[in-house]
Amino acid sequence: MSPKDLLLALVVVVAWGVNFVVIKVGxxxxxPMLLGALRFTLVAIPAAFFVKRPKLPWRWLIAYGATISLGQFAFLFSAMYVGMPAGLASLVLQAQAFFTLMFAALFLHERFRLPNLVGLLIAAAGLAVIGLQGGHAMTLAGFVLTLCAACSWALGNIVTKKVGKVDLLGLVVWGNMIPPLPFFALSYALEGPRRMAAALSNISATSIFAIVYLAFIATLIGYSLWSRLLSRYPASQVAPFSLLVPIVGLASASLFLDERLSAVQVAGALLVMAGLAVNVFGGWVVERLSPRTLRSCDSSRAEDSPRNNA
Structure with a gap:
């Protein structure tokens, strides 16, 4: 990867990691539902004039928008609203990698590889440890809702796999045109017109900054750069950078929001990160070690064969 593209990858990591702090501020x-409506409205309206609609049936665009955009962020914003810390949210949301594996096996009949299974078990143990710490700087409802957000993200990944090769930026932009109306409807039903009007009439500069950041930095710029990297390099070379997102999320939450984790939560976080690392790098390590193992076995047999013949 060129130094310029490496820098772009790090820009995306920082943008997405700090994103969780910005959500909390917003x-x-x-x-939460009104925040989602405003975010995706700001994304959809200008982008639709500059980005071509991908050559897909509308049902797939709706499926993508309903899962990875509406479902993921409705659950995530609600989770953080009811007490999920920004740093832990950035970490627990990465469970999407393992939900994706399970949904791929269920819907696409893909097989688990051993490193995937080992990584899943390690990360599941970490999530269980974090979940059992409900009440320690985290609510159980927030934890469960964040897992629901991860499930929605994973379902969106399955939709992406099903549609095959497509313009990723176009898919993201046009998929983001689906959520605004459902988000406004959810806000009207769950938060009420009076609360919506009060929030909009008393909106602060901080809230405006949060909406602009979520729409333009985290969504349009973040996904545009990520799509560019995926188009220029193998996914195996780009995907590992996503492991840095929860690290930036935890660090920025500690720096800007003064969030602190208990010792047990830190242990759970390390287990989740270890599981993610095994999932991403495990297959590569096995592939690299297998030829060496075979060569060492062959050389051992070659050394033993003269002795046996003697």
Whole structure:
């Protein structure tokens, strides 16, 4: 990867990691469903004039928008609104990698590889440890809702796999045109017109900054750069950078929001990160070690054969 593209990858990691702090800040003045509606409206309206609609049936665009955009962020914003810390949210949301494996096996009949299974078990143990710490700087409802967000993200990944080769930026932009109306409807039903009006009439500069960041930095710029990297390099070379997102998320939450994890939560976080690392790098390590193992076995047999013949 060229130094310029390496820098772009790190820009995306920082943008997505800090994204969780910005969500938390935005939720101080705007209720979760309304925040989602404003974010995706700001993404959809201008982008539709500059980005071509991907050559896909509308049902796939709706499926993508309903899962990876509407479902993921409705659950995530709600989770953080009811007490999920920003740093832990950035980590627990990465469970999407393992939900994707399970859904791929269920819907696409893909097989688990051993490193995937080992990584899944390690990360599941870490998530269980974190979940059992409900009440220690985290609510159980927030934890469960974040897992629901991860499930929605994973379902969106399955939709992406099903549609095959497609313009990723176009898919993201046009998929983001699906959520605004459902988000406004959810806000009207769950938060009420009075609360919506009060939030909009008293909107602060901080809330406006949060909406602009979520729409342009985290969504349009983040996904545009990520799509560019995926188009220029193998996914195996780009995907590992996503492991840095929860690290930036935890660090930025500690720096800007003064969030602190208990010792047990830190242990759970390390297990989740270890599981993610095994899932991403395990197959590569096995492939690299297998030829060496075979060569060492062959050389051992070659050394033993003269002795046996003697």
């Amino acid at each position: 939720l101080h003045g705007i209720p």
